[in-house]
Amino acid sequence: MVVAGPVAVVVADRLSPIGVFEALFDEYGPQHWWPAETPFEVMVGAILTQNTAWTNVERAIANLRRCGALEPEALAGIDRRTLADWIRPAGYFNVKARRLQHFCRWYLDRGGYAVLSSWQDEPLRAALLGVHGVGPETADDILLYAFERPFFVVDAYTRRLFVRLGLVDEGIAYEALRAFLEQAVVEKGRDRERRVECFNEFHALIVVHAKTRCRPRPRCGDCPLKSGCPSAP
């Protein structure tokens, strides 16, 4: 790491994924994600929030709830244009309507939550990645927050944070960064359940931190990551 001066000493013992986690947790506290009432709602939200601000997703989900369409049978059965109209606020509504229906068909064909819950981690992940419209991040959102499986969700904020901290190379592949961060938590000796909890909070904290302090443009003032903050001068 290339920081120097008094602050660097303070930062040094936190300049690891675990140190970052602890700094963020100390600052923001537990987040208890995902903001949803059911696992299936998590899955819908994960697809709707692709490259989209969460506030817009909330409107779309409110529409679905109001229309009684927040269930896989309903989503899979309705007319695609009608669905697109309901989720319009979330953007990319034609694409996402198709993706939601592809996902719901897959979900129902395989017996829904109860049956899928019996699948092993890796086969479940591979199956999710095979669903049209479900990429690595969406799959890991679903795995972690709907199925409580120990996968680290790597989003744009996560990459930006750890690249700017100098812990990983710019342009690191999704899977490589995920492996790096998962390994960092494993090395702390947490058991499976605690890893899930840690991954849950870690991703949420990264998002909250990015949204409240370290957006691309604004400078970061009083930041819990000190000189390690991606937006620090």
Next chain:
DNA sequence: ACCCAGGGTCATA
């Protein structure tokens, strides 16, 4: 007016 947002697919080289 411009940038950004809790990505993924598809065509192209």
Next chain:
DNA sequence: TATGACCATGGG
């Protein structure tokens, strides 16, 4: 394998 175009609404 690695870019680039495309998808589209809403807030700052």
